[in-house]
Amino acid sequence: MDRGKVEIRQEECKGCGLCMEACPPAVLRISESLNSAGYHPAMYVGHGCTGCGICFFVCPEPGAICVFRLAA
Ligand code: SF4
Ligand code: SF4
Numbered sequence: 001m002d003r004g005k006v007e008i009r010q011e012e013c014k015g016c017g018l019c020m021e022a023c024p025p026a027v028l029r030i031s032e033s034l035n036s037a038g039y040h041p042a043m044y045v046g047h048g049c050t051g052c053g054i055c056f057f058v059c060p061e062p063g064a065i066c067v068f069r070l071a072a
Contacts, residue, residue: 001047002050004070006028007042008028008041008054009066011041012061015035019059019063019065023055024054028042028044030042051069053065
């Protein structure tokens with residue numbers, strides 16, 4: 001069972017890829033679709049997040065990433 005869950009607000013994301021590069025289990029991807037500002041936003045592949053919070057700390061866009069730690 002996953003220990004965490006990540007939500008990315010696609011309209012806040014600038015598609016820089018820092019979160020994707022920093023995620024230890026590599027569960028983030030850059031979407032093929034565009035947001036309204038013309039960026040390819042990051043997205044969660046849907047499973048495997050550990051809730052470590054690294055993506056949250058590396059993201060330069062306030063409010064783009066929320067990380068939840070799930071109860072065991
Ligand atoms: S919280 Fe950690 S494991 Fe989950 S998406 Fe972010 S960097 Fe990856
Ligand atoms: S680090 Fe933040 S702005 Fe950059 S791709 Fe990830 S969510 Fe988007």
